[in-house]
Amino acid sequence: MSTLGNSTNIFWHECPVGNHERQKLLNQKGCVVWITGLSGSGKSTLACSLGRELHSRGKLSYILDGDNLRHGLNKDLGFKAEDRIENIRRVGEVAKLFADAGLICVASLISPYRKDRDACRAMLPDDNFIEVFMNMPLELCEKRDAKGLYKLARAGKIKGFTGIDDPYEPPLNCEIEIRQKDGVCPAPCAMAGQVVSYLGRERIPAISMIYTPSIHVL
Amino acid sequence: MSTLGNSTNIFWHECPVGNHERQKLLNQKGCVVWITGLSGSGKSTLACSLGRELHSRGKLSYILDGDNLRHGLNKDLGFKAEDRIENIRRVGEVAKLFADAGLICVASLISPYRKDRDACRAMLPDDNFIEVFMNMPLELCEKRDAKGLYKLARAGKIKGFTGIDDPYEPPLNCEIEIRQKDGVCPAPCAMAGQVVSYLGRERIPAISMIYTPSIHVL
Numbered sequence: 001m002s003t004l005g006n007s008t009n010i011f012w013h014e015c016p017v018g019n020h021e022r023q024k025l026l027n028q029k030g031c032v033v034w035i036t037g038l039s040g041s042g043k044s045t046l047a048c049s050l051g052r053e054l055h056s057r058g059k060l061s062y063i064l065d066g067d068n069l070r071h072g073l074n075k076d077l078g079f080k081a082e083d084r085i086e087n088i089r090r091v092g093e094v095a096k097l098f099a100d101a102g103l104i105c106v107a108s109l110i111s112p113y114r115k116d117r118d119a120c121r122a123m124l125p126d127d128n129f130i131e132v133f134m135n136m137p138l139e140l141c142e143k144r145d146a147k148g149l150y151k152l153a154r155a156g157k158i159k160g161f162t163g164i165d166d167p168y169e170p171p172l173n174c175e176i177e178i179r180q181k182d183g184v185c186p187a188p189c190a191m192a193g194q195v196v197s198y199l200g201r202e203r204i205p206a207i208s209m210i211y212t213p214s215i216h217v218l
Numbered sequence: 219m220s221t222l223g224n225s226t227n228i229f230w231h232e233c234p235v236g237n238h239e240r241q242k243l244l245n246q247k248g249c250v251v252w253i254t255g256l257s258g259s260g261k262s263t264l265a266c267s268l269g270r271e272l273h274s275r276g277k278l279s280y281i282l283d284g285d286n287l288r289h290g291l292n293k294d295l296g297f298k299a300e301d302r303i304e305n306i307r308r309v310g311e312v313a314k315l316f317a318d319a320g321l322i323c324v325a326s327l328i329s330p331y332r333k334d335r336d337a338c339r340a341m342l343p344d345d346n347f348i349e350v351f352m353n354m355p356l357e358l359c360e361k362r363d364a365k366g367l368y369k370l371a372r373a374g375k376i377k378g379f380t381g382i383d384d385p386y387e388p389p390l391n392c393e394i395e396i397r398q399k400d401g402v403c404p405a406p407c408a409m410a411g412q413v414v415s416y417l418g419r420e421r422i423p424a425i426s427m428i429y430t431p432s433i434h435v436l
Contacts, residue, residue, distance in 0.1 A: 017269045017279075022280075025278060048235075052234060055240075060240060060278075061235075072311045076304075090308075097312065100280075101278075101280040102278070
C-alpha cells in the first residue's frame, strides 16, 4: 500500500493477482480495440462481428457500446461539449479496467475528436490501444441512416450532430483503417478478420495464438 | 436494434455473443461481490485474499477498489454527499458490466449508506449481488488506522468521516457477514474461504465448481 502524491487520503492498494496472472489464466493479453467513426459507419456491426470472431477462437472480449453506456454509467450525461468529453473519458477509463482484467475490450463510439481519443490512448501502456477508423463516406452513412438520425439532423431537430453540424476529426495514426474497396464495403466478417489478423500479427504478441491462417484473407 | 422509450436518439445494440456464451467460455457465472464496511475493517484485505483464492481455482475475478477508482474513473469526484453517491453509482454500473462480462467482480468500498448499496443491488439480476458486511467494531478499525485517517478525523482535519462524524448504516439483509469470533478476527484466507464457500454453495450454481471441500472449513 502506498500514498499517491497528488491525492490526499486516497491510498493505492496493490494486489498480488495482477494482470499477468489473469492473462496467463485467459491465455490472451488484454487490450482496447477502439472503434471510431461517423454514425452509420458500421462501428457496432464491426464490434459484434469481432466479438463473435474472438469468441469462436476462445478469446474473452467485451463490447463497450457508447449508446448502451448512456443508459447506465453515463446516463447523467447529455450531448453538450463537456458531456461528450466526459462520456469518452469514462468509457476510456472503463476500457482500461477491462484491459487490465485481461479482456479484449471493444469500445465502439463515434468519439469525433482526436484529442479525446488520444487521451484514452494515453491511459494505456504502449501497444494496448488499437484504434480502428471506420473510414466510410458521409454520403454512405447518411444513406444508410439506420437510426434516422441524419434525417433529424438535416431537419435541424438534432443540433451538433457529427458530420452535419459538428466536425469529425479522422485519426492521423490509427492502427487499422476500414474502408470501401472499389466502392464496396467489406462484409462484417471481413472487417472483423482485419482486426483479428492485426491482433495476431502485431503488437499483441501474447495473443498471437488467435491468428490462424484461415482468417488471413485480407 | 431497438429504440428505448425514455431515451431519445440512443439505440440499444444487441450482440449475439451474450453473457451465457461468456460464462460457458469461462466456466463460471459472473456476479458482484460487494464488500462494505468501515475504513480499516479489512475490505481490501478480503478483496485481495478472495482474488487469490478464486485465481488459484482458475476463476477470473477483478477487484474494483473504491480508493483506486478515485484516481481514474472517479477522479472528478470529491467527498461531498452527492459525489459519494455518484462514486458508488459508477462503481455499481462498472461492476454490473464486469459481471455481464462473466467475471466475479469484487467491489471494495466503504459505501456507508444502505440506499446507495441497494441501488447497486437493484442494477443486477437476482442472486448476482452478494453483499459482504465487514462487521468489525469501530474501536478495532480505529486502533488499526493503517492509513492514519481516523487520527485525522478525530483531530477534525477530515470532515464527514464514516464512523466518526458521518454514519455507517449496516446492511439489513447481507448475504455474508464477516465478524470476530471470541474477539479474534478471522485470517484473510478464512474470510476469503467464507465467501468462496458461499459462492459455491448458494445462488451461483454455475460456479459451484469453485467449491471444494478443502476450503469448507468455516
